[in-house]
Amino acid sequence: MKTIIEPFKIKSVEQIRFTTKEERKKIIENAGYNPFLIRADDVLIDLLTDSGTAAMSSDQWAGIMRGDESYAGAKSFYVFENAVTKITGDKFIIPTHQGRAAEKILFSILGGPGKYFASNTFFDTTRANVEFSGSEAHDFLCEVGKHPEQRAPFKGNMDVDALETFIKKYGKENIPLVVLTVTNNSGGGQPVSMKNIKDVKDVCKKYGIPLFLDACRFAENAYFIKMREEGYADKSVLEIVKEMFSYADGSTMSAKKDALVNIGGWLSLNDEELAMKCRNLLIVTEGFTTYGGLAGRDLEAIAQGLEEVVDEHYLKYRIRSTEYLGEKLIDAGVPIIEPPGGHAIYIDAKRFLPHIKPEEYPGQSIVCGLYIEGGVRTVEIGSVMFGKYDNDGKLIPSVMELVRLAIPRRVYTQSHVDYVSEVVIEVFKNRDKLKGYKIIYEAPMLRHFTAKFVPI
Numbered sequence: 464m465k466t467i468i469e470p471f472k473i474k475s476v477e478q479i480r481f482t483t484k485e486e487r488k489k490i491i492e493n494a495g496y497n498p499f500l501i502r503a504d505d506v507l508i509d510l511l512t513d514s515g516t517a518a519m520s521s522d523q524w525a526g527i528m529r530g531d532e533s534y535a536g537a538k539s540f541y542v543f544e545n546a547v548t549k550i551t552g553d554k555f556i557i558p559t560h561q562g563r564a565a566e567k568i569l570f571s572i573l574g575g576p577g578k579y580f581a582s583n584t585f586f587d588t589t590r591a592n593v594e595f596s597g598s599e600a601h602d603f604l605c606e607v608g609k610h611p612e613q614r615a616p617f618k619g620n621m622d623v624d625a626l627e628t629f630i631k632k633y634g635k636e637n638i639p640l641v642v643l644t645v646t647n648n649s650g651g652g653q654p655v656s657m658k659n660i661k662d663v664k665d666v667c668k669k670y671g672i673p674l675f676l677d678a679c680r681f682a683e684n685a686y687f688i689k690m691r692e693e694g695y696a697d698k699s700v701l702e703i704v705k706e707m708f709s710y711a712d713g714s715t716m717s718a719k720k721d722a723l724v725n726i727g728g729w730l731s732l733n734d735e736e737l738a739m740k741c742r743n744l745l746i747v748t749e750g751f752t753t754y755g756g757l758a759g760r761d762l763e764a765i766a767q768g769l770e771e772v773v774d775e776h777y778l779k780y781r782i783r784s785t786e787y788l789g790e791k792l793i794d795a796g797v798p799i800i801e802p803p804g805g806h807a808i809y810i811d812a813k814r815f816l817p818h819i820k821p822e823e824y825p826g827q828s829i830v831c832g833l834y835i836e837g838g839v840r841t842v843e844i845g846s847v848m849f850g851k852y853d854n855d856g857k858l859i860p861s862v863m864e865l866v867r868l869a870i871p872r873r874v875y876t877q878s879h880v881d882y883v884s885e886v887v888i889e890v891f892k893n894r895d896k897l898k899g900y901k902i903i904y905e906a907p908m909l910r911h912f913t914a915k916f917v918p919i
């Protein structure tokens with residue numbers, strides 16, 4: 464087999480800036496050892512997130528020029544609506560400025576005190592929007608999904624029996640919606656099988672509860688189904704995508720992921736009465752129904768991105784380039800969540816730094832180590848992000864201590880990825896020298912964005 468190549472050539476380039484190790488030590492110290500507080504210009508390879516960081520194609524840029532900026536009924540809205548309908552099959556398509564805006568609208572209307580929502584794993588903004596409405600959010604991830612070292616094809620699946628037990632316990636009338644996150648972002652970018660989507664739908668149908676997809680990475684999920692699930696090898700990705708959405712009653716979407724754009728999202732649904740309520744709220748908080756907080760040009764770029772993301776040469780390269788980084792790290796003995804997910808590699812910081820206890824934030828230590836060693840920016844997903852304190856002010860650590868290396872879409876080449884693996888492996892070889900960290904400042908909510916640290 465020949466090398467899987469980037470299925471594009473490069474027309475416009477963006478310079479990245481080299482710094483020395485000595486400079487980076489100063490920069491990270493000045494940023495309170497928090498990579499969110501570093502200027503992007505001081506980063507060589509930025510793996511902080513895959514959200515809104517995609518490189519757009521020349522056809523998407525052409526769409527930007529075509530954008531119709533009419534306030535109401537813009538041509539670009541209908542181009543967008545067609546493209547989203549082609550994927551979701553849903554009747555009502557509501558544009559929003561990003562995923563969380565769609566969530567805010569949906570859960571403000573369906574949520575409220577005394578209501579319960581279930582998911583394989585709620586993404587953090589989704590959970591926040593459920594809880595902000597006064598409702599509870601419950602995760603029912605399948606057992607294998609909770610074990611980073613175990614390999615399985617669909618570790619993002621929902622535990623269907625646990626869902627049914629939950630529905631019986633809280634009562635179907637108190638459960639307005641079940642959400643399947645595809646792929647499961649918080650669970651390591653692991654896919655959900657078609658069988659699981661169908662099984663979840665069957666339970667929802669039995670109790671008359673709608674099923675929505677948190678569809679951010681629908682195309683990556685579909686490609687995993689094609690590769691790994693029996694009966695799908697010969698189907699096109701678009702056919703698989705349509706089947707996935709056919710079991711759902713609606714979707715929320717961050718176009719900053721699998722629509723290959725830098726901003727945008729949608730809420731799609733089939734229930735007319737609910738759609739009218741959502742549109743009315745949209746007008747109050749986001750904008751008129753045919754632009755929803757976006758410019759006409761953004762709607763064009765999303766529509767074109769949706770064509771490109773289901774291209775199988777693109778998805779083959781996308782999934783393979785993440786796996787390629789994963790394999791290099793596994794070969795060098797670096798502990799990661801296996802198998803690699805679609806959009807990111809997750810280093811298991813507990814196994815990487817067994818000498819640093821959760822109270823001293825091993826993930827943060829690796830994040831700082833990677834930046835100092837090679838100017839690579841990553842993010843801690845562990846006790847810095849999810850840790851809470853008990854009444855005595857003692858840390859209740861997160862279940863897992865992870866470091867996420869998210870891969871922006873179409874941005875970095877194979878040699879960039881090789882470089883990243885070299886940096887990780889170098890830090891791994893010198894792991895005994897890494898130290899734990901102590902928090903010296905933190906905000907009351909979402910502390911990981913602004914916390915400041917000192918090495919112990």
Ligand SMILES: *Cc1c(COP(=O)(O)O)cnc(C)c1O
Nearest residue numbers: 561562563586588648677679717
């Ligand atoms: C990014 C993301 C969201 C939120 O989307 P934003 O555009 O960042 O508001 C919701 N769910 C999942 C699974 C995501 O990855």
